[in-house]
Amino acid sequence: MPDMDTALKEIMEIDGAVGVALVDHTSGMALGTVGGGKELDLTVAAAGNTDVVRAKLRAMEMLNISEKIEDILITLDSQYHMIRPLTSRSGKGLFLYVALRRDRSNLAMARHQLRRIENDLDV
Amino acid sequence: MTATKTAGPARLLTQVAADRQTGALVVGGHPGGAVYVLEGRVIYAESPAAPGVGELLTASGRLAGRTWQTAIDQGTSTARVGRLLVEQGHLTQGELELCVLGATYDAAYFALSPTGAPVEFLDGAMHWLGPVAHIDPAAVNREVRRRTRMLDSIFPDARVDTAAVTPVARPPRERITLTALQWELLVHADGQRTPADLALLLGRAGFATIAELRRLAAAGLLELPEVRAEPPEFVRLPVARGAAVDVRRPPPATGDPPPAPPVPSVPPVPPAPSVPPVPVVRGPRPEDNSSAGPVNSTGAGTVYRPPRLARRKPGAKLPKEVAGEAPPAHPGTDEVLLKRIRTALRALR
Numbered sequence: 001m002p003d004m005d006t007a008l009k010e011i012m013e014i015d016g017a018v019g020v021a022l023v024d025h026t027s028g029m030a031l032g033t034v035g036g037g038k039e040l041d042l043t044v045a046a047a048g049n050t051d052v053v054r055a056k057l058r059a060m061e062m063l064n065i066s067e068k069i070e071d072i073l074i075t076l077d078s079q080y081h082m083i084r085p086l087t088s089r090s091g092k093g094l095f096l097y098v099a100l101r102r103d104r105s106n107l108a109m110a111r112h113q114l115r116r117i118e119n120d121l122d123v
Numbered sequence: 124m125t126a127t128k129t130a131g132p133a134r135l136l137t138q139v140a141a142d143r144q145t146g147a148l149v150v151g152g153h154p155g156g157a158v159y160v161l162e163g164r165v166i167y168a169e170s171p172a173a174p175g176v177g178e179l180l181t182a183s184g185r186l187a188g189r190t191w192q193t194a195i196d197q198g199t200s201t202a203r204v205g206r207l208l209v210e211q212g213h214l215t216q217g218e219l220e221l222c223v224l225g226a227t228y229d230a231a232y233f234a235l236s237p238t239g240a241p242v243e244f245l246d247g248a249m250h251w252l253g254p255v256a257h258i259d260p261a262a263v264n265r266e267v268r269r270r271t272r273m274l275d276s277i278f279p280d281a282r283v284d285t286a287a288v289t290p291v292a293r294p295p296r297e298r299i300t301l302t303a304l305q306w307e308l309l310v311h312a313d314g315q316r317t318p319a320d321l322a323l324l325l326g327r328a329g330f331a332t333i334a335e336l337r338r339l340a341a342a343g344l345l346e347l348p349e350v351r352a353e354p355p356e357f358v359r360l361p362v363a364r365g366a367a368v369d370v371r372r373p374p375p376a377t378g379d380p381p382p383a384p385p386v387p388s389v390p391p392v393p394p395a396p397s398v399p400p401v402p403v404v405r406g407p408r409p410e411d412n413s414s415a416g417p418v419n420s421t422g423a424g425t426v427y428r429p430p431r432l433a434r435r436k437p438g439a440k441l442p443k444e445v446a447g448e449a450p451p452a453h454p455g456t457d458e459v460l461l462k463r464i465r466t467a468l469r470a471l472r
Contacts, residue, residue, distance in 0.1 A: 003216040024225060026304075026331035028273070029266055031224045043262075047269065061300065094221070 007117060008034040011098060014113050016105025018079070021046045021097045025053060025085070031094070040099055049083055049097050071111065078102050084114055132158075132242050133235045133264045139163070139244060140260035147248035148234075151241035153285065154319060156234030159250040164257040167223065167250045170233035172319040173329035176205075176219075176226045176252060182326020186213060199251040206253055223255040228266055229328045235267045270330060277334060278341040284333045286348035288312035288321060289437060295343040304335050309344070314437045324458070 004022060011020045012034050019035035021042040028050035029043075036042035056072060072083040080100040086092070096118065100110055132150045136158060139148060143163035150156050156170030169175050177195070180186040190213055198204035205223065208214045214222075274284075290309050301309070307325055316324070322332040339345050 004220050007217065022221075026328060027228070027270065027334070029228055029269075031221055043265075047273075058300075 004032045005034070007120070008032055010117055011096070011114065014098070014100070014105070014110050016080075016101040016103075016110070018099040018101055019045075020099075023050060023095050023097055025050055025093045025095055035099075042097075045099070046097060049081075049095075053083060053085065053095060071114070073107075076102070080105060080107060080110070082110065082114065084118060086118060131238050132240055133267060135242050135244070136160070136165075136235065136260050136264065140165075144244075144246065145249070146244055146246045147250070149243045149245060150234045150237070151243070152237060154233050155240070156230050158231055158234050158263075159248070160260070161249075161254050161257070163260070165227065165231070165260050165263050166254045166257060167252055168227045168230035168234055168263075169250075170230040170329070172233040172322065173226065173230040174323050174326055175230070176222050178323060178326055179222055179226060179328075180214075185218075195251070198253070201253075202249045202251050203253040204251050205255040220256055223252070224258070225328060227256065227258065228263065229330050231263050232267050232270050232330050235264065236271055274334060274337055278337040280337075280340065280347070282348040283336050283340045283345065284318055287315055287317050288336060289314045289346040290339075291344055291346055292437065299342065299344065302335065304331065305339055308332065308335055308339070 008020050008022060011017060017035065019033065019037070019040050019042050021030040021033040021036075023030050023046040028047040030046035033042040033046075036045075052072065052074075053069070056069060060067070060069075068087070069083075069085050071085075074081040074083075079102055082098045082100065083095055084098070085095040096114065098110070098114065100107075132148065136148055139146070139160055140163040145161050146159075148158040148160065150158070154170055154172035156168060156173070158168040159166050174182065177191050181188050181191050186208075190208075194204050194207045194211070194213070198207040205219055209216050209219055274281075288308065290312055304325075304327060307327075308321055311321055311324060318332050318336055319329065321327075322329040325332075336345065340347065
């Protein structure tokens with residue numbers, strides 16, 4: 001991967017993408033964002049969705065599930081929000097957060113593309 | 124231009140950025156730190172409380188210590204350590220960027236969060252890492268404020284951030300759940316290491332360390348600093364050595380025994396079978412001497428028993444009489460010293 005911005009821009013090319021953020025899970029800080037805007041403040045979204053990931057991990061722990069999260073999907077009226085924890089060597093503790101417009105995106109394709117980009121992305 | 128003044132470091136950073144200056148904003152106090160600015164954009168920050176890029180990369184095992192040292196030796200003078208690492212293929216640009224971003228925001232929190240500290244701007248100063256990331260100072264300040272709020276929402280006691288970490292000896296609940304980092308922190312907390320020591324030792328971000336420590340404190344798993352600020356709990360001393368009789372003890376009963384009210388309630392201690400001829404002292408244990416009044420001593424041959432040493436809390440000091448000269452406290456150096464000894468011993472082989 002040449003640099004982080006390139007990878008984030010590649011994710012923005014997924015059909016219907018509105019914004020993407022690479023988030024540090026330990027602090028809830030967005031290390032990089034592309035897209036977003038007035039209706040979607042990505043830094044706020046990064047902090048808020050860190051709590052989502054943490055809550056889900058806690059829930060799984062209480063259920064004694066020791067599997068890893070591949071992705072978390074949240075479906076809104078007009079948007080899809082996808083959270084994808086990175087599993088690469090140095091990407092531990094990071095996750096990708098992508099917001100997609102529901103009417104312009106194909107969920108299966110978007111998940112597939114995100115998985116592919118994550119594999120390329122050796123951050 | 125060098126100006127030293129006491130001000131809000133965050134405000135000064137905004138000022139420096141507005142003038143598009145280049146240099147280092149050095150913040151004094153504890154823990155202090157430095158924020159490096161290139162033409163008004165933040166390129167790096169460092170603080171003693173936050174592991175730098177080198178510590179993060181080597182502690183995580185991503186880079187060998189030797190690789191990092193070589194890059195430092197070659198690139199420091201020209202301020203291009205970061206570029207060298209990428210050019211030599213040790214890191215990808217993305218990895219380096221992420222690491223620098225993480226370390227910068229981490230250190231910036233410690234450097235910029237104090238509301239008043241001695242601040243100095245070194246004009247033209249450049250960091251040896253070289254420009255890797257260019258961050259908007261407003262974003263840095265915003266992030267610092269967000270982190271301050273976040274910590275206060277977890278557990279509003281900033282003393283946890285700096286005081287030596289002491290886990291409670293007995294957890295307040297029957298079952299507790301810890302995250303991986305919390306476990307690491309508790310295992311390595313020895314009552315001497317501060318949060319900054321632990322962050323460096325574990326190669327974890329300083330802020331993440333503090334956040335987890337505050338969570339632990341909120342869960343009641345850490346001794347809070349004010350508890351330990353009390354005079355250290357001294358171990359009860361053996362009052363006299365040898366077989367001397369304690370002075371405070373009343374002289375042996377002379378024929379007419381005192382009424383001895385507390386004793387009858389205590390079930391009589393059966394004499395130890397192994398030492399039958401020695402009369403056994405009944406009643407309260409010797410260590411209760413100070414509080415208990417007259418001690419009933421049956422018979423004239425009172426045997427002195429040294430009181431048991433009280434169990435010390437982790438971190439409690441031995442009294443001077445027992446410990447002798449206390450060694451100077453250098454938190455963290457024992458590790459360094461042990462490593463040096465190990466290296467020296469290996470060299471002997």
